[in-house]
Structure formats: structure tokens, C-alpha cells
Amino acid sequence: MKKQQGSQTIDIIGVGIGAFNLSLAALLQKSKAEYKFFDQKKEFGWHKGMLLENAKLQVHFLKDLASCVDPSNPYTFLSYLVEQGRIYQFLNRKKSTISRYEFNHYFKWAAERIPGLHFGEKVIDVRYNDGVFNVITEHKSFNSTHIVIGTGATPYIPDRFKECLNKSFFHNYEFKQRMETTNFSNKKIAIIGGGQSGAEVFDTIISSQNRPEKIIWASKRLNFQALEDSCFSNEFYTPHYVRYFYQLPNHVRDRKLGEQHLTSDGIIQDFADDIYNKLYELKYFHDKNIKFELIPNHTLTKVEKNNHGYVITLFDQDLEKAINCDVDIIILATGYRSKIPECLRNLLPEYSSFDMLPINPDYSFSWAHDKTNKIFVQNGAKHTHGIADPNLSLAAWRNTIIINSLLNKPLYKTEMIQPIMGRTSLEISKKMSILSLEDNELINTTVGNL
Ligand SMILES: Cc1cc2nc3c(=O)[nH]c(=O)nc-3n(C[C@H](O)[C@H](O)[C@H](O)COP(=O)(O)OP(=O)(O)OC[C@H]3O[C@@H](n4cnc5c(N)ncnc54)[C@H](O)[C@@H]3O)c2cc1C
Incomplete structure (x- = not known):
């Protein structure tokens, strides 16, 4: 029998600690939310089988765990460089590209410092009962009001x-x-x-x-x-474009993803x-x-x-x-695909792939209890939120959306009101009201003591 950790129900449990849930944990430090994140690996590792000498980070290094939404967060890439004592040498390189090896080192540095992260703890099952998620790891079982899935993609x-x-x-x-x-x-x-x-x-x-x-x-x-890495192509990797993409009909979204694939692949x-x-x-x-x-x-x-x-x-x-x-x-070298992990079989029996899930604007799965018990999905909303979803570019911004929704208050500013390209119409803002700082209609989430 699994050892039960009392009956305490915390606010949110994270399944998987890859780049995206790591960013969420970094940004949660500003809140009082009670959380625990679990990963099956013994320690943090970012696609270790491809940490080759020639491997370069495909985005700007400021698209790190937090900088784009909260540069004063203690877990930014610049904080890491300062702490490691090599900020001047880094700047002397005169380059904005860096190796994935260095970014993995940075992620690992953050993972060793952010509280509430538990490695070597594989999640094997998640159940929902009467307003509470029961998350069962290989060693223990925990209860939470919400969960966030960050199990990444599977080699295809x-x-x-x-x-x-x-x-x-x-x-x-x-x-x-x-x-x-x-x-x-x-x-x-x-x-x-x-x-x-x-x-x-x-x-x-x-x-x-x-x-x-x-x-x-x-x-x-x-x-x-x-x-395809032009300034205009990179506009697909902005919060504004996510809003635009979300309100498109499904068949147009599918077409756009096909048209845009070289901006990521x-x-x-x-x-x-x-x-x-x-x-x-x-x-x-x-x-x-x-x-x-x-x-x-x-x-x-x-x-x-x-x-x-x-x-x-x-x-x-x-x-x-x-x-x-x-x-x-x-x-x-045939890429990766989104796949619902085994541990969610009981919770989401009718889905095999994330790209089948109906996803709300706040990156939560649309289901019967999503007003009170949210299942947030990292890296599983390309079909609804656009081409940037599996990419690091908007990871920190997505996590501010998730946190604001979790807390039911705008802890982070999510409005980026100065786009170069695209529409700024009220129509889009209304449809995406959950993403809007000014909007009072944030979904009424029951989270105690945050
Ligand atoms: C080789 C490679 C290079 C990339 N380079 C870039 C880049 O330069 N720029 C960019 O923008 N994007 C890049 N990406 C895309 C994207 O940024 C990464 O894939 C990113 O790591 C995705 O983060 P994630 O948190 O979704 O998943 P991952 O980082 O894959 O993490 C998922 C975690 O979940 C854990 N897990 C899975 N199942 C369980 C379970 N049942 N219980 C507990 N833990 C579990 C895994 O152990 C893993 O640690 C790259 C992708 C790959 C594959």
C-alpha cells in the first residue's frame, strides 16, 4: 500500500520537471501557493542525449526561466552568470548565441536552488475524487487542488x-x-x-x-x-500572436501550423x-x-x-x-510527438495525444471540473495556442498565465500591448479574457490561502 502523506491538500502538483515546469516553479516563488513538483530523473537534465559540442540554443538566452516576464526573479540566466562569476567574460564573447550545454548547466543550477522540486520520484498514477487530485508517485501519494502536466514530448x-x-x-x-x-x-x-x-x-x-x-x-x-528566423517570423513567438491564433477556426489553425513549421523545425x-x-x-x-x-x-x-x-x-x-x-x-532523427503519459491513463482515458485535448485560454484542459480543479498542460497546446507552444520563447509568459489563473488574480502582468505586427482588436482581447490583466472575468478558481 502506498504511504499516505496525511490528508493535507496543497494547491498544485507538477508532473515532470523539464524546462517548462522548472520555469513555473521559478515564477511561483513570488506567490504563496503551496506546490510540489516531481520528476522521474535522479537530477535535472535537458535532453542529455543531444548535449553535443555543436549544439546551440535556438532562442535568445533571455528567453530563460523568467526574464521576459520578471527580470528581477532570482532564477534568470543573468543571475546565474553573475553568481557563477563569469558575466564579464560572457559579455566579452560578443555573441548572443550560446550552447545548449551552458543552458542545461543554468537549468540545473536553478533546479538545485528552487524549493519544492523532487527528483527520482516518478508519478505513476493520478486520480480525481471529490474536488481533489490524488497524485501517486513510486514512493508516496499526495493531494492537490490543481495539477500541471509537464512531461514533455516523446521521441517519434x-x-x-x-x-x-x-x-x-x-x-x-x-x-x-x-x-x-x-x-x-x-x-x-x-x-x-x-x-x-x-x-x-x-x-x-x-x-x-x-x-x-x-x-x-x-x-x-x-x-x-x-x-526561418527573420524578425517577422519571430512575431509568431509573441503573446500577441498566441491571442490571435487562439481565436482562429480549427481548420485555419491547422493550416497555419503547416505554413509556419520552418520557423521552428x-x-x-x-x-x-x-x-x-x-x-x-x-x-x-x-x-x-x-x-x-x-x-x-x-x-x-x-x-x-x-x-x-x-x-x-x-x-x-x-x-x-x-x-x-x-x-x-x-x-x-525523426523528431518528437506529444503523447499523454501512462500516469494520466485513468484521469484522461479517452485521449492518447495532447493535440486532441480541448484547451482553455489559460492552458488548462477543458473538462467538467475546470472551474474548481484545473489540469494545466505545458507543451500540449500547439493546436490551440500556436507554433510557439513547444518552444522556450513563451515558456515564462505561459507560466504567468497559469499562475494568474491558479491564484485567480493578476500576480503577473501578461498584457504585452505593443505588437509590431497583427491585429489589436477588442474582439481578440474579449475572447482571450483570461489572459487579460485588466479583465475582471478571471475564472472563479477555488484556491485557499494563496
Ligand atoms: C534536443 C532538443 C533541443 C531543443 N532545443 C531547443 C532550443 O534550443 N530552443 C527552444 O526553444 N526549444 C528547444 N527544444 C524544444 C523545447 O524547448 C524542449 O523540448 C523543452 O525541454 C520542453 O520542455 P518540457 O518541460 O515540456 O519537457 P522536457 O524538458 O522533456 O521535460 C519533461 C520531464 O518530464 C519528466 N517525466 C515524464 N514522465 C514523468 C512521470 N511519469 N513522472 C515524473 N516525471 C516525468 C521527464 O523525466 C522530463 O524530465 C528542444 C528540444 C529538443 C528535443
């Missing part, structure tokens, strides 16, 4: 390949660990997927001391497309150019024997094991014919 592996995975056929989420134990020299490697992760893996392998015999980099996209332009230049130098001067094939417009359709490794079938979308290649190692 096409169904037909799920059974075949092993130490020479894997998803890039575990690339770093595999790389440390695998000798690539004399091997033929296929990387499937032409986004930023595929590019980081390809670049790491061609830059390594033990370069493989041959490397294939295939993508179903029409080219190795760069991230392409390869960082400079990085793509660096890879091209590296290949130029290697092929024509430094390693004329290097063998690589960069093939966009090709989809992986079949993998067959043979005595030496694998025969992979790639379908050429232009010529509409299949080609076979012998390889020893296959790395899937």
Missing part, C-alpha cells in the same frame, strides 16, 4: 520500426550515450531526418576523429531546409552553412576519400537485417522509385 519512431530498435538502430535522443560506446570508423551510417537534430548528428560524426567509411543523410523534405542557417563549408573543405582538400551522400526527397520505407548490418530502402519522391543501401548503423 515510426510504428514499423519500433520492434527493430537496438544499439545500432536508435533514435537520436540517445545519440550521445551511443556515440561514447560505438566506434564509427569503418562503419556505414545512415541518418534519417533533415531537421536540426539530424544536422547536429551529421556534423558531429563528420567532425569526429573516427570518421565512418560512409555516411548517408536522408530527409523526406525537399532540401536541408534552414530555420529548420536547421539554424549559420549551422547549415558551416556544414556545407566543412564538406567542401573535406571533399576537395583534406579527406578526398570521404564518402557521403546527402539525399533530400527520400523517405525511409523499409529496414531489413542481414548478416553484416542492415539493408535500408529509401523511396525517392521525385523519381518515384526505391533504392537500397547497405549500412551498419541507423540513426533516426
Whole structure:
């Protein structure tokens, strides 16, 4: 039987402590809300399997846990730099891009200091009964009035390949660990997927001391497309645009997400150019024997094991014919998908994916008890709130919406009234009243003693 922690009901429990719930915890410090957040990992780690030397943060470092909404919060990136004693050296770099390694170090620094975070505590079930959530971890059980789901996305592996995975056929989420134990020299490697992760893996392998015999980099996209990162594209990553997006009809939202996907899923332009230049130098001067094939417009359709490794079938979308290649190692850089975690099976039995959930403007799941007991969802509202949802850009702002709704009062300013682009009409503000500081119609939430 689970050990019951008395009958005390706290205000909110967080399931998962990734980047987004970490930001929520940092911003909750300004409130008196009683909270506990749990993560299954022993310590904080931000996509550790992809913390490669070449990995750069894809947003400005000020889009950290708190700066964009509360620069005086003690857990900002600048506070971290000052505390670590390297703010001047950081500025001397004259660069606004930083490594994901450094940002992970910053997140970990914050996770070690923010109270109420419990690592090594996997949530295995969540039940709702009579106005209270019962959150059951591997060790204990806790009660809360509200919960916030921050379990992140799951590596996407096409169904037909799920059974075949092993130490020479894997998803890039575990690339770093595999790389440390695998000798690539004399091997033929296929990387499937032409986004930023595929590019980081390809670049790491061609830059390594033990370069493989041959490397294939295939993508179903029409080219190795760069991230669309103009000032105007970045307007999709603003609070104002979230409001605009929310009030669009579903079919228009779907269309927009398709149209905008390169603003989040392409390869960082400079990085793509660096890879091209590296290949130029290697092929024509430094390693004329290097063998690589960069093939966009090709989809992986079949993998067959043979005595030496694998025969992979790639379908050429232009010529509409299949080609076979012998390889020893296959790395899937096929992205991530939202999936409702097992621990929510009992609570949300009719949903398998977050992108099916009806989500209120305040990022809570729309259900029978959402006036009194909220299920907030981090990183699961792209279909309702727009392309920025899985991105760090608006994480802090989203958390101010969540906190204001939780407290039923505007603790944080959420109105950003100076957009460069788009409509500012009253119509949008009304529909998104929950997001508006001036609006008195905040949903009547029953939270005691905040
Ligand atoms: C390799 C990579 C690089 C990225 N780089 C950028 C970038 O540069 N810029 C950007 O804007 N975005 C980036 N993103 C997108 C996004 O910012 C990150 O995915 C971000 O980490 C999402 O945060 P999250 O809190 O939703 O999930 P995660 O950070 O994935 O955290 C989820 C946490 O939930 C825990 N968990 C899951 N189930 C349970 C359970 N049952 N009980 C307890 N704990 C559980 C997991 O252990 C994990 O720690 C990147 C994504 C990836 C995959």
C-alpha cells in the first residue's frame, strides 16, 4: 500500500520537471501557493542525449526561466552568470548565441536552488475524487487542488520500426550515450531526418576523429531546409500572436501550423552553412576519400537485417522509385510527438495525444471540473495556442498565465500591448479574457490561502 502523506491538500502538483515546469516553479516563488513538483530523473537534465559540442540554443538566452516576464526573479540566466562569476567574460564573447550545454548547466543550477522540486520520484498514477487530485508517485501519494502536466514530448519512431530498435538502430535522443560506446570508423551510417537534430548528428560524426567509411543523410523534405528566423517570423513567438491564433477556426489553425513549421523545425542557417563549408573543405582538400551522400526527397520505407548490418530502402519522391543501401548503423532523427503519459491513463482515458485535448485560454484542459480543479498542460497546446507552444520563447509568459489563473488574480502582468505586427482588436482581447490583466472575468478558481 502506498504511504499516505496525511490528508493535507496543497494547491498544485507538477508532473515532470523539464524546462517548462522548472520555469513555473521559478515564477511561483513570488506567490504563496503551496506546490510540489516531481520528476522521474535522479537530477535535472535537458535532453542529455543531444548535449553535443555543436549544439546551440535556438532562442535568445533571455528567453530563460523568467526574464521576459520578471527580470528581477532570482532564477534568470543573468543571475546565474553573475553568481557563477563569469558575466564579464560572457559579455566579452560578443555573441548572443550560446550552447545548449551552458543552458542545461543554468537549468540545473536553478533546479538545485528552487524549493519544492523532487527528483527520482516518478508519478505513476493520478486520480480525481471529490474536488481533489490524488497524485501517486513510486514512493508516496499526495493531494492537490490543481495539477500541471509537464512531461514533455516523446521521441517519434515510426510504428514499423519500433520492434527493430537496438544499439545500432536508435533514435537520436540517445545519440550521445551511443556515440561514447560505438566506434564509427569503418562503419556505414545512415541518418534519417533533415531537421536540426539530424544536422547536429551529421556534423558531429563528420567532425569526429573516427570518421565512418560512409555516411548517408536522408530527409523526406525537399532540401536541408534552414530555420526561418527573420524578425517577422519571430512575431509568431509573441503573446500577441498566441491571442490571435487562439481565436482562429480549427481548420485555419491547422493550416497555419503547416505554413509556419520552418520557423521552428529548420536547421539554424549559420549551422547549415558551416556544414556545407566543412564538406567542401573535406571533399576537395583534406579527406578526398570521404564518402557521403546527402539525399533530400527520400523517405525511409523499409529496414531489413542481414548478416553484416542492415539493408535500408529509401523511396525517392521525385523519381518515384526505391533504392537500397547497405549500412551498419541507423540513426533516426525523426523528431518528437506529444503523447499523454501512462500516469494520466485513468484521469484522461479517452485521449492518447495532447493535440486532441480541448484547451482553455489559460492552458488548462477543458473538462467538467475546470472551474474548481484545473489540469494545466505545458507543451500540449500547439493546436490551440500556436507554433510557439513547444518552444522556450513563451515558456515564462505561459507560466504567468497559469499562475494568474491558479491564484485567480493578476500576480503577473501578461498584457504585452505593443505588437509590431497583427491585429489589436477588442474582439481578440474579449475572447482571450483570461489572459487579460485588466479583465475582471478571471475564472472563479477555488484556491485557499494563496
Ligand atoms: C534536443 C532538443 C533541443 C531543443 N532545443 C531547443 C532550443 O534550443 N530552443 C527552444 O526553444 N526549444 C528547444 N527544444 C524544444 C523545447 O524547448 C524542449 O523540448 C523543452 O525541454 C520542453 O520542455 P518540457 O518541460 O515540456 O519537457 P522536457 O524538458 O522533456 O521535460 C519533461 C520531464 O518530464 C519528466 N517525466 C515524464 N514522465 C514523468 C512521470 N511519469 N513522472 C515524473 N516525471 C516525468 C521527464 O523525466 C522530463 O524530465 C528542444 C528540444 C529538443 C528535443
